[in-house]
Amino acid sequence: MKNYKYIKHKTKKCSICKEALDVMVSTETKEILWDQGNNADPYNNGRCCESCNMQVVLPLRITLWRQNG
């Protein structure tokens, strides 16, 4: 069961789309569970939001992995 949600970070920005990073917040206690975004490597060496992670970084990782394989 999902007991967290995503809200927008107040200051940190995604290094790919420049939108606010996603912050994972517990829906029960309201505490911040994770606010560091995702590792954008190998796209760049910054952090990225959930949607860029899914749409840009993970496909790139798979592509590079296939090339190396």
Ligand SMILES: [Zn+2]
């Ligand atoms: Zn992004």
